[in-house]
Amino acid sequence: MSTIPVRVLGGPTALIEYGGLRLLTDPTFDAPGDYPSAGGPTLTKTAPSTVTPADLGPVDVVLLSHDEHADNLDDSGRALLADVPLTLTTPSGAERLGGSARPLAPWTSVTLDRPDGGTLTVTGAPALHGPDDVEGVEKITGEVVGFVLTSDDLPTVYVSGDNASLTLVGRIAERFGPVDTAVLFAGAPRFPALFDGAPLVLDSAGAAEAARILGARRVVPVHCDSWAHFTEGREDVVAAFRAAGLDDLLRVEA
Template identity: 35%
Template sequence: MKLTRIGGPTVLVELDGWRLLVDPTFDPAGRHYSFGWGTGSTKMAGPAIGVDELGPIDVALVSHDHHADNLDDAGRAMLPSVGAVVTTASGAGRLGAGGPGGSASGRAVPADRLHGLEAGESVTLSGTRPGLPTLVITATPCRHGPPLTHPIVGDVIGFAVRRQGEDRVAIWITGDTVLFGPLRRVADELSIDVMLANVGGVRFGVTGPLRYTMRGRDAVELVGLAAPRVATFAHYDGWSHFVDGEQGLRDALDASAASVHDRAVWLVDGVAVEV
């Protein structure tokens, strides 16, 4: 497996010939985006690889479509051209209509290539090229904020990707989430090869001390529970709403037990890293 960090949550996963793209974000730096309810963030860094350099994508895994730090305008524009899009059930409804504003806001993803899932549901995807194994992608639970914030933050999922016929998860992508009971249970129950965790400790001035994604120490706890062969990380820098950020993650890993620290692999912007 090869992982290429592109920026924010956007990672290219190359698995047995499949090219999977996590949360496409390709807008340039400098723009401020509103997330609603008085929250928002400024993009501080552009993508390490542009859409035109990316090459064909078999599957886009969109943890949620309604926050621009996980799906921005350029990322949204590319979705109709990929082989399949897997996202939340509610997000599939919006993307199938062309976006939050319906078909007038952009091209719709064709229905036969769009798969909306609730946590616990799966989709099976067969390769369109010779030699590609069949993949089973299961949505895993996320809570993108404190208790009772779902009406504000909306639906979010992670992704457990398996080869059909295998119990072991080839890669688990946590999505944007805080550390909570259902996430701990997934980490404890799954047998995981590679884990890709979104961290950064998101906070907003308007909501004070409330956090909307995991901090470094939360990620360390989750890695300890999941015990993957490799643990790696995304979505901890490049935006103004990260408070814990890269340094918080590095500090937590430096202070962690060897059973966690030795599993960690840092991704390099724009470079394919074999894991």
């Protein structure tokens, strides 16, 4: 079976090469520092990306889980969108961004031509940016979407986006599992004043459980470094997968 290359660039940003297309998740390339958010807490970036947009080369598609937080789309990332032919994101995000942004609601799909002659279908995956058991999460943290990449001749890839709901992971597994590669956003970001400090994205144990639910053959963890509000790092992900007996699934190198 083919292995889909995934290069981790820091924070939520990864480059996926699929059938000759280059797809970039949540572009964040700004320097370390403090980044205020409208109506929300200031986010502190602690480490730079491993590359600059100039070093990245051409990008065919941006898979943007949401546009409202600097740890998922920063100023450099917004500038990059102008040079990318297609950005797939939430319906509300597409309206805010304009330009090449196209809405991808959960369970809707878009089919893209691949340079190698095949096609790639990108399906929006439901996501929840906060705990399952709290009503009105989306009104507080905003609309978020994940992505499932499928093709007749290539393995299935799931990109979770900023999702904290294992219930939704189960629904994705029902439709698309088992998946070959799961790019899981983790890091357990928390704010004490928000949802009593519950994780806004999967914690490490949750990422391991998501991998089990999905029947993933390979897991690439992202969104677990470079920001101060991420309360768990890559070493915590490794430990959780080891405790679950799933550490052979992990691919953690950039």
